[in-house]
Amino acid sequence: MTSTTRVLHVIESFGAGSLTSMLQYVRAMPEVEHHLLFRPRPGEYEPAGELALFATTEVLPGGHRAARRAVRAAVRRVRPAVVHAHSTYAGGYVRLAVRSTPRCRIVYTPHCFAFERGDVPAPARRLYRLAEWVLARNCDTLAACSPREAHLGRGWGYRRVVVVPNVAARATVAVAGAADPGPLRVVTIGRVSPQKDPAFFAEVVARLRQTHPDATATWIGAGEPALVAVLERAGVRVTGWRSHPEAVAELAGAAVYVHTGAWEGFPMSVLEADAADRPIVVRRIPAFAGSSPRWSWGTPAAVAAAVADAAAHPAQNRASWRAFLRDHDLGTQRDRLRRVYLDTEVAR
Incomplete structure (x- = not known):
């Protein structure tokens, strides 16, 4: 792949830590052309010029069905080599809307699996586990934010797992x-x-x-x-x-x-x-x-x-x-992102 590789980031939780983490991915890979499909959370997103990092931006509409349609439309428009879904809802929307193929690979970063939530009853957590197991079949790479997230992902059927450590650039x-x-x-x-x-x-x-x-x-x-x-x-x-x-x-x-x-x-x-x-x-x-x-x-x-x-x-x-925290450094993050975005033969 070349420096014109296009990555479409899809994020429903456009605020707080997930936003900060995703923006650092973008800053770490300036040779990639980044596009954004996002839903700002009311009251949680205070703009500070971040959208200028993206070649194009589009708001993800409300409603599950409309969101899936918007994902399909964005994929047709951008024609990305990679669709990177961030967090639970985006991970569901992307993997229910389009198929992961060698020409358009789906990458998923949970930023904490939903089945780890302690504020929902046990039946809901079991449902989240089932959803992860099913949707893992339509995912090229799990880009885990920590070794623990990678370990959990392998246990739920993700075959290609790369740890992309979170980094706060100094x-x-x-x-x-x-x-x-x-x-x-x-x-x-x-x-x-x-x-x-x-x-x-x-x-x-x-x-x-x-x-x-x-x-x-x-x-x-x-x-x-x-x-x-x-x-x-x-x-x-x-x-x-x-x-x-x-x-x-x-x-x-x-x-x-x-x-x-x-x-x-x-x-x-x-x-x-x-x-x-x-x-x-x-x-x-x-x-x-x-x-x-x-x-x-x-x-x-x-x-x-x-x-x-x-x-x-x-x-x-x-x-x-x-x-x-010694492995949470920019060099390691950049190396792992290159493997995720640019190397389709990364070791499993």
């Missing part, structure tokens, strides 16, 4: 210096939703204030009003959605970045905190398997204690996370 994140003296400030980023578990974050803040009464907490994002109210009652400042530059500028002022998501593929926000050189403490979930247990805990009380530890020993925390 050129887009202002590297912060030492935290300002004063009250301990903790920050998180994401949609206020069951996945990110705001109640867990609120409890971390409450526990932290038992030993650091002046500690402040900020949630960069917005979401479900009832869950926003949980945070605000706990004294957490909820910023609403910010453009990406505004969000990372806010992140740079944190003493510690705290991630309390209950299930993840691999969160971009942790990588952005790393790129900003912020100490990081996370809830212990499978996405962080292999990270230092000193900074990964399963209860709000233990996470709060680790936050105080990280604030007191930032150099030790940063060294640990740099080691764990």
